[in-house]
Amino acid sequence: MQLYNTLTRRLDELPAPPGPVRMYFCGPTVYARAHVGNARPYVIGMWLHSWLRSRGYEATLVHNITDVNDKIYDAAPGKSAELAARATEWYLQDTGDLGLGRPDRMPQATESIPQIVHFIEELIARDFAYAREGDVYFRVARYPDYGQLSGQRLDQVEQGEEPSPLKEDPRDFALWKATKPGEDTWWDASWGRGRPGWHIECSAMAEDAFGPVFEIHGGGIDLVFPHHENELAQSRALGHPFAQLWMHNGLLEFTGEKMAKSVGNVVTLREALDEWGRETLLLLFLGSHWRKPMDFSDETLAAAAARGQGFREVFLGPSEPTPAGAWESFEAALEDDFNTPQALALLHEWRDHELLRRALDLFGLGSLAELPEAPADVVDLAQRRQRARAERDFDEADRLRAEIESHGWEARDVADGYQLVPRR
């Protein structure tokens, strides 16, 4: 099993089964309803987890939730804890509705404060961090390998806003921030009252779950710098190997533009689920490679929906054996950098119900094999239509078909009678 590794900039081989494969995927900051782009690392993580398990790996997936940070304070002044709790519920509900099951653990930053504080203490003890007026900063200059993940050269990094006068070096980043007026959540540490910085929580939570070394760290490609660079620096500063393989998924775009609030083109996961349904959404994700940007548009969604209908049709038809080696080709596609578009293309060739169902189940799409039962009134209409056809009263038969369609069903004539299929 090979996966592209941001750190080594090449395809790296995973250890042979049973592994273990311990995976940590960065989750959302809970200050608003998650947008559909936030679902991509969740979906990829769950699929990979499911795939590795089926291949005999001891795969474990941890997906964190960032429930304390500036965005949350800004979004709900004085009530950030309530907002975080509510938005966490939204996130669990929306990702749950994807129907992929759950990661093995979903730690929250606010429930990991002791581990975070301990981590910072270690960094201070080894001189990799320093406290200033209640803030604590990581001393980048003391970690020479800084930049190894992103390839950023520090002398070329753009200086953004006015650097904090508390920093020894403008490149240093916060591990802990002293509490400010109006902030309603804080914790006490030896250097003062405050709350954790953004990057430290992931190092602390990942190592709390897995120990100082684990196999895979995932997240959106926008997290490479500075977030993941900083995580790596913190952990390796303490001599921890940390993640071996870094997976960064491409972002969602709307016709070439990044999905972002500033562009005004955000679609929430909730909206996407309500409008298109989980199967179509999953097929859209499945049809694009995890590392590539993905166009989220009515056109690409409609194509995904059509794919889904295509699979449903297969299950409505007779099961036929798939040529020898089909499953092996499918496996090979996934073993090669988890190439789901390639794997999906292969599935379109299959007519073997059992095999196809098995493959679709890996991606939470086994429901495509299930034909819902028509309600009694629709069945009654279909039976009346059958009688009309037998009497060659085709005007009545066509009228009944139209009526069946108005109930959201489609009547098809098959060899031994009729078939009722939901209209999509």
Place this chain on the structure above:
RNA sequence: GGCGCCUUGGCCGAGUGGUUAGGCACAGGUCUGCAAAACCUGGUACACCGGUUCGACUCCGGUAGGCGCCUCCA
């Protein structure tokens, strides 16, 4: 300015140094009372310019265009 990634037929999207990707859409056909579904048939595309090679969409270099990130901000 720096770092990284991308550019395939109407659309989405794989892949390979010389051989059909697949899906969607479209057209014709078979089937059907009519349909639907299914099946059959129909397009050799790979940003541009050089180079390497017997031969490149596939390797190398450059150009153009697009995308992400560049420190407290997913």
